[in-house]
Amino acid sequence: MASIQLQSLAHRYPSAPDYALNSMQQSWSDGGAYALLGPSGCGKTTLLNIISGLLRPSEGRVLFDDIDVTDLTTQQRNIAQVFQFPVVYDTMTVADNLAFPLRNRGIAKNEIEKRVADALQMLDLQERANDRAHSLTADDKQKISLGRGLVRTDVQAILFDEPLTVIDPHLKWQLRTELKKIHQRFQHTMIYVTHDQTEALTFADQVIVMYEGAVVQIGTPQQLFETPEHTFVGKFIGSPGMNVLPCEIDGSEAVFAGKRFSLNTAIDNPAARFELGIRPENIKLSPSEGMPLTVTALEDVGRHVIVRGEIAGAQLSALVKDGVAIPENPRVSFDSAHINLYADDYRVASGRGDQAI
Amino acid sequence: MSIQKVQNNKAWFMVMPVLILVAISAIIPLMTVVNYSVQDTFGNNEFFWVGTEWFQEILTSERFHNALLRTLLFSGLILAIEIPLGILIALAMPKRGWGVSVCLVLMALPLLIPWNVVGTIWQLFGRVDIGLLGHGLASLGIDYNYTQNNLDAWLTLILMDVWHWTSLVVLLCYSGLVSIPEVYYQAARIDGASRWAVFRFIQLPKIKRVLLIAVLLRFMDSFMIYTEPFVITGGGPGNITTFLSIDLVQMAVGQFDLGPAAAMSLIYFLIILLVCWIFYTVMTSYDNDEQSNGGGPQ
Numbered sequence: 217m218a219s220i221q222l223q224s225l226a227h228r229y230p231s232a233p234d235y236a237l238n239s240m241q242q243s244w245s246d247g248g249a250y251a252l253l254g255p256s257g258c259g260k261t262t263l264l265n266i267i268s269g270l271l272r273p274s275e276g277r278v279l280f281d282d283i284d285v286t287d288l289t290t291q292q293r294n295i296a297q298v299f300q301f302p303v304v305y306d307t308m309t310v311a312d313n314l315a316f317p318l319r320n321r322g323i324a325k326n327e328i329e330k331r332v333a334d335a336l337q338m339l340d341l342q343e344r345a346n347d348r349a350h351s352l353t354a355d356d357k358q359k360i361s362l363g364r365g366l367v368r369t370d371v372q373a374i375l376f377d378e379p380l381t382v383i384d385p386h387l388k389w390q391l392r393t394e395l396k397k398i399h400q401r402f403q404h405t406m407i408y409v410t411h412d413q414t415e416a417l418t419f420a421d422q423v424i425v426m427y428e429g430a431v432v433q434i435g436t437p438q439q440l441f442e443t444p445e446h447t448f449v450g451k452f453i454g455s456p457g458m459n460v461l462p463c464e465i466d467g468s469e470a471v472f473a474g475k476r477f478s479l480n481t482a483i484d485n486p487a488a489r490f491e492l493g494i495r496p497e498n499i500k501l502s503p504s505e506g507m508p509l510t511v512t513a514l515e516d517v518g519r520h521v522i523v524r525g526e527i528a529g530a531q532l533s534a535l536v537k538d539g540v541a542i543p544e545n546p547r548v549s550f551d552s553a554h555i556n557l558y559a560d561d562y563r564v565a566s567g568r569g570d571q572a573i
Numbered sequence: 574m575s576i577q578k579v580q581n582n583k584a585w586f587m588v589m590p591v592l593i594l595v596a597i598s599a600i601i602p603l604m605t606v607v608n609y610s611v612q613d614t615f616g617n618n619e620f621f622w623v624g625t626e627w628f629q630e631i632l633t634s635e636r637f638h639n640a641l642l643r644t645l646l647f648s649g650l651i652l653a654i655e656i657p658l659g660i661l662i663a664l665a666m667p668k669r670g671w672g673v674s675v676c677l678v679l680m681a682l683p684l685l686i687p688w689n690v691v692g693t694i695w696q697l698f699g700r701v702d703i704g705l706l707g708h709g710l711a712s713l714g715i716d717y718n719y720t721q722n723n724l725d726a727w728l729t730l731i732l733m734d735v736w737h738w739t740s741l742v743v744l745l746c747y748s749g750l751v752s753i754p755e756v757y758y759q760a761a762r763i764d765g766a767s768r769w770a771v772f773r774f775i776q777l778p779k780i781k782r783v784l785l786i787a788v789l790l791r792f793m794d795s796f797m798i799y800t801e802p803f804v805i806t807g808g809g810p811g812n813i814t815t816f817l818s819i820d821l822v823q824m825a826v827g828q829f830d831l832g833p834a835a836a837m838s839l840i841y842f843l844i845i846l847l848v849c850w851i852f853y854t855v856m857t858s859y860d861n862d863e864q865s866n867g868g869g870p871q
Contacts, residue, residue, distance in 0.1 A: 270759050290762040303760040305774040316774075320765035364764060 217405055218280040218372040219246040220267060225276030227262055236262045238430040239276065244422075246281070247403040249396075251420035253410060255452070259429040260409045261300075264375050267407065268295045280372050297375040298365040301382060302357035304349040310356075311336065311345040314363045321368075335363040338394060354382050362391065366398060373405040380415065392419060413453050425449050441495075442554070447561045450493045456522055456533045459499070460558070461492045470557055470567075473507050473528035477552055479565040488559035496522065498551040499534035501542060506549030509534075514542070609835035627836035637837065639812070640820040641844070644796055647727075647816060651734055651795040656788060658735065659742025663750055664776070666743070677747075680740040692804025695733040699805070719806060723813040726806050730814060733801060738791060745787045749780030785856045789849055796845055817841055 226239040237259045244250055252260045265271040267278060269290040277286045285293050296317075305313050314335050318328045336342045339359040344352065349360055358379065365374055376395075380388045396419065399406050410416050416423050417437040425433045425440065425448070432446035433439075444450035450458030463472040468482040472492050483490075500506070507527055515522040516538070523534045523542060536542055555567030610627055612620040631637050666676045686694070699719050701707040710717040719729040753775065761771045777784075799818035802808065808815035808823075815823075821841065825834035 265759075268763065270762060291765045295763065297759075297763045299756050299760060301754075301756065303757055305778075307774060307778045316766070316770075317764040320767065320770065361760075364760075 217246055217403065219282075220244045220373060220405065220407075221279040221282070222267075223277040223279065225266065225273050225278065227259075227266060227271070227273045227275070234429075236429055237266075237273075238428075240431050242424075242431065242434075244405070244407070247405055248422060249399050249406045249408070249420050251408045251410060251416035251423045252426060253413060253416040253423050253452070254426035255411055258426045260411075260426055261377055263426070264297070264377055264407065264409050267373070268297045268375050269293045270297075294368075294370070294372050295375060296365040296368055296371045296373075298362050298377065298379045300378040302354060302361050304352070304357045304360050306348070306350040308349055309346050310341055310349055310352070310360060313349050313360050314367050317364055317368055331367045331369070335367045338366070338398075339363050355384055355387060358382050359391070362395075369402060371404065373407060376406070376408045378410055379408075388415075395419065413455075417453075425452065427452075443556060443563065443566065444493065445563045447491060447493060447558050450495075450556070454495060454497075456496050456535075458493045458495050459530075459532050461494070461527075461530045461532070463490050463492045463557075465490050465557075470555075475507060477550070477555055478568045479557055480568050481565045483557070483559070483564060485559060485564075491558045491561075493556040493558055493563075494550050495554060496533045496535040498554040499532070500549050500551065501534060501536060501546045502549065503543035503545070504547060506547040509546050509548045511542075511546065606835045606838050609831050610839055613832050623832065627832045628840070631833055631837045631840060636820065637840075640815055640817045643814070644816040644818075647730070647798070648792055648795045650731055651738075652788060652791055654731070654735055655739045655742050655791055656784070659739050659787065660746050660780075660784075662739070662743045663746035664772070666747055668751060677744070680743050680747075683737050683740050684744075686737070688800035689804055691733065691737050692801040695729060695736075695801070696805045699729050721810055723810060726810060726814050729805060730802055733805070734795060734798070737801075738794065742787045742791065745783045746780050749783040750776060753779045781856070785853065788852055788856070792848060792852065793845060796848070 220242075221244075222240055222242040224239050224241060225237065226235055227237040228235045252263065254260050262271065266273045269285070269288060269292075273286065277284055279285065280293065305316060308316065311332050314332045315328050318331060336345050339362065341356065341359060341363070344356065349357065352360070362379055365376070380391060383391060392415065395406075395408075398404070408416070408419050410419075417440075421436070422434055423437060423440055424431055425446075427446065427448040433444065433449045435445075440449055440453050444453065444458060447458070447460050451460065461472055463470045465471070465483050465486060466476070468479050470477045470479060470490065470492055477492070501509075501523065509523075509525040509527050509532065511523060511525040513524040515524070519538050521536045521538060521542065523536055523546070525532055525534075525546075527548065532548070534548060550567075552567040556563050557565040557567075611622065611624060613623045614620050662680075667673055683691075698704045699707045699717075701711050701718055707717060707719075716722075717725050719725045757775050757779075758771065761775060766774070797818055798816060799822070802814050802816060803819060803822075806814045808819045817837075818841075821834060821837055824830050824837065
């Protein structure tokens with residue numbers, strides 16, 4: 217188990233014109249459960265492979281517990297990694313598959329047997345222990361892949377690269393719970409790559425959101441929801457995502473559709489592109505108060521109804537509890553305490569909560 | 574309640590062309606051979622039924638036994654050399670970059686040369702008076718002569734076959750190797766697997782199927798080898814490189830013993846079928862294990 221530090225880390229694949237990972241400075245603590253969240257192609261897997269040593273970064277250093285491991289091989293780093301699609305050794309039995317990483321490291325025979333038995337029980341594969349791995353279902357194969365990552369107890373960190381993609385939904389919950397339990401029991405440093413926000417938010421203490429090769433925010437699920445540091449985080453987290461509305465700045469006030477919103481700080485870079493961020497949860501509909509909304513669609517999602525519409529040329533979504541009547545010609549008002557102001561996509565101010573609009 | 578299926582025999586007309594082609598190209602010639610193998614003739618299109626006499630004669634003849642042993646030894650040596658060598662070369666070939674096409678073209682070259690030309694190339698190559706190999710060895714003081722020395726004759730034929738056909742094994746194995754997803758190698762690095770373990774548990778199982786094809790093709794081809802030894806050694810010195818095929822042609826065309834030759838052809842054919850079946854059964858036995866274990870759905 218180790219803390220992980222990334223110093224000025226960046227990566228560009230040979231022959232690619234752009235950086236897959238932009239220069240980043242990160243420090244992740246020993247024993248933490250982190251989720252790397254982001255859309256496909258944002259560099260999550262690249263970052264994971266750099267940490268495990270499968271890929272050498274083109275710039276920067278990787279440190280485990282303040283020791284530089286950039287030039288060490290995967291074996292020397294002593295890392296466990298689980299991949300997106302099942303990797304099993306076809307000709308071996310299930311038990312041999314699980315024992316393989318231990319045998320390669322010359323661990324005593326009775327210790328191997330004990331750990332394999334533990335892993336089989338944890339993954340509910342006892343009955344298939346002596347079957348050839350080749351004959352298993354995709355679910356069970358992925359369980360073996362997970363198991364090979366978890367049998368080694370002395371690893372510096374365990375990295376998961378979207379490990380539950382191929383797993384059945386009901387089994388997903390069960391395995392995610394197992395992973396959480398394992399984390400609580402062994403306190404491994406765990407990094408979990410996913411593009412599924414639910415998975416990230418339930419697994420991790422700290423969620424690292426990546427976008428276009430850069431880390432845009434690290435925080436608890438609540439921080440990501442309430443104060444997204446980047447418009448992408450706001451849009452990506454939450455369902456539907458945060459509304460991002462172009463606005464003007466006037467001193468310490470943001471102006472949108474003729475309404476003025478007081479900010480908690482004055483803005484000093486008037487050349488930037490400004491946008492207001494407001495969650496659909498923080499928008500109130502009423503027949504009389506606020507700005508007029510042209511409704512374009514209603515979506516019933518169970519406990520809520522998503523009201524989609526247009527306001528001053530911008531798209532807007534609002535959430536209304538199921539059963540609450542939606543006015544004929546609704547007007548909307550924003551909860552100003554939950555407004556964020558973005559300059560060129562990065563958060564620069566919040567709304568002041570003392571005013572009602 | 575049962576629904577009567579509509580029977581329509583017109584479909585048979587659709588397969589007619591294929592049936593006719595196969596009949597002309599394979600079944601009728603084969604039946605002719607069967608016909609010869611159970612009869613004797615003294616010309617004038619007169620035939621006498623002899624039953625299994627020719628088969629008994631062939632099966633008990635020392636000449637046939639020796640030719641069979643020579644052919645089996647040749648095929649065994651060819652497989653023992655070409656299969657491991659082919660795998661090794663395929664493993665060593667680059668997987669990306671400009672080297673790939675260079676290697677593939679180099680590997681394909683020997684396969685493009687006609688058999689009799691290969692024979693002629695090596696026949697000249699090995700000649701002591703003018704051949705690069707033969708003369709080179711002679712000038713090094715090594716006594717090499719494939720027309721007189723039994724061992725030299727065998728060495729030349731085996732070297733020639735390895736040169737000619739290892740490429741086929743290489744190309745088949747290479748196609749199997751490049752289809753292995755990168756993630757398997759990554760997982761092996763995570764699991765701390767040695768180079769040997771990567772080969773034993775990832776590469777070998779993944780190329781098993783193409784390897785089976787390579788083994789079958791190389792066995793059949795080497796077991797039926799005719800043109801090259803005919804050109805290079807003509808079956809000699811003595812009878813030392815007279816393989817079954819050469820022996821068969823001598824019997825059928827040289828001595829005009831059509832009956833025994835037909836019986837020998839059929840035995841020859843059955844041996845090839847039998848050995849291929851054995852290879853196939855042994856190499857796929859592991860897959861069958863799984864099915865009988867009631868493996869999970871895929």
